[in-house]
Amino acid sequence: MTNPTKKYLLLWAIFIAVMLLLPEFVSKGTLRTIIFANFLAIFAISWDVLSGRTGYISFGHPFLIGIGAYTSAILSYRFDMPIELSIPLAVLTTTIGGTLFFLPALRLKGSYFALVTLAFMELMYQLVQVIRPDLTGGTRGMSGIETITRGAVNNYYLSFALMVTIAISMWLLMRTRFGSALSAIGMNEESVRGSGLSTTKLKLAAFMTSAFIAGLGGAFYVHYLGSIAPRALFDINFLFTIIVSALIGGAATIIGPMFGALFLTILLEALRPILPGVERYLIYGSIALIVYMFKPQGLVVLVLDTLDKLRSIISSRS
């Protein structure tokens, strides 16, 4: 094991230890906020694996999250299937079903790819309302879906365990040649193809990985919420929150989407007691915009730059 890897593993261990101790120091209300941040981080990581790395901007992630969420919700709520079975089936359905849907889109590039994926989200929004509303609950959705556990602390640990497992898995995956190839596609796809690698296969693998995470996150998310409605998932605001989390934290990194999700979720909830109305979204949007304009590489780079500056100031004084 190389020294940098050891260093990063140590940082992961410290991060996990801090997060595990968090319920001892913060209120249940704060834990509830972090639960949402954990799920948002999962969705943002999922988006980043495909879009952040390869540059193929997907506007259809709610489509994938929705397949996972709706499949598990329908199986458990309508057919009394145990969650232990419905979640893996939902993940499988998302990975296979999502891939079949998106396969033709992977031949497209740039804005065409983005528009097609956006159309998938809209398609899903219409489908769940029209096709078998007796199963999907139609426009109003379903309420009273079985939850995995109850209480802020239990759900916090569950969502954190899921998020950190996905994050570390993706971190390890992105350190392989596969991860490097994906980043290379983002930089220059033609060069990658010229080097003899099949970019279509690589993109397909990236998409399937992304869909797997989205399905997993969606399935767990619905069993946390206990309810599902088309308007909650197939929504442009939901989509933008996912993308902004990845971008504001730092795209093409693992820690970036996690950091971005935590920052955005906590910022919005912190403003609630002071500005309970829509004004907080104005402040929230403005802060996000300023941060992104000031540091387009993301908050992670901002923090690292600040640390470097502090380090150089300290070393110059000493």
Place this chain on the structure above:
Amino acid sequence: MPNKITKKLKRFACLIAVTAFTASSAYADGVKVGFIGSLSSDAGLSALRGAQIAIDELNAAGGFNGEPIEYVKADTREDVTEGIKAYEYLAESEEVDFILSGSIDDVSLGWLPRMKEFRIPTLDTWTSYIGIIDMVIEDYEGMKTYFMNVASDEALATLYVDFGRDILAKKMGWDSVVILHEDTAFGGAINGLVSELLAPESGIEVLDTIVYDTATVDFSPIFNRAVDTGADFIYLISSVNSQVVSSQYTKLQVPKAMTGVNVAALGQEYWEDTGGEGGGISTLSPVPSVGFALDPASQEFVNTYTAKYGDSRPRFPHFNGFNAYWGIKQAFAAAKDAGGFDPDAWPQEMLKQDIKLEKDGEIWLRYGFWQPGEVEERTGRTYPHNIKFDITPPYDNGAPSMVVIQWYENGETAVIYPPKYATGEFAVPSWVK
């Protein structure tokens, strides 16, 4: 031996003292009421303000058990996920004792699992979804802290069938309709009720159903398509930006009568919002509504409301403002009898609440609740924890589930159905022949 008895007595006395202290100090810091709903819509603000006035009055009368009642609010933006976050915020950050909701259907459905988890007494003043009452029936123990003081949509639809039969079919002689509904959960749900209930029961055939996007700004092609169907009238279902479709209907002088559900037309600002071009349409409305003759007690509430909020919209409370006002009064009366907002004791006392508001010696509005197992005769089903509506003429056992209001071309309003509450007559616009 006497020592042992003395010790036991002392322990017992201590236990009593501790219990008494705990009971009295349970609300020593006051009671917290949480509001969950939209803080930017007229209907949401109506509920927020109605509850605020009731709390002000309760505080002026000494609060709850001598302690002040605190009021905190959480915005849902009419978004399902925001609704869940808002409920969690009220429950776990603010630790409220009671929640008053001004939420729409899918938002309420979103936070209901949280209500079951936290077991916080909750009163819904806006959503009328019958599916929630069905959930109370199916899982009474889990849902018993939930109350809805607006008539559920099945009751609304039943009375609307009567309107269709008595006015649209019999009086006007219409037998075909084209439905124009927005692409929302509300639009889809009401369309289902109209297509499956109103049309067949009233002998009216649905010739076409046109779904439009809520962001639509040009309705001329949509109205052209509606007119081309040859239907006798248009049934509009609109809850978002309803003033746009209404004002274009008037400006374009669409040669078909239009009735239905138009949420913007439930408020007095409708006339301003349409630039004085919203006349000639009618809409169903839960009670009380604009154009609804008020009983003295409700009028007093409106007077307080207008004095407090002046020109800030909504200048006249929507129906759920009244529901919130009376609902808060009832929730605290129940809490007084139950010794607080205990999730087991409070619902029992809330079920006993029954405010009958009279006008000219007859029952006009009623804030009571259907008991578990109590069957409503006309529909033959139960509505536990739903407001005690009356859908059978002469409506002498409660408030009707809804009324139909008419906006005339001169900007005046009137209730046109049912006859007991009517202050005017159904009218088609002057340009419709």
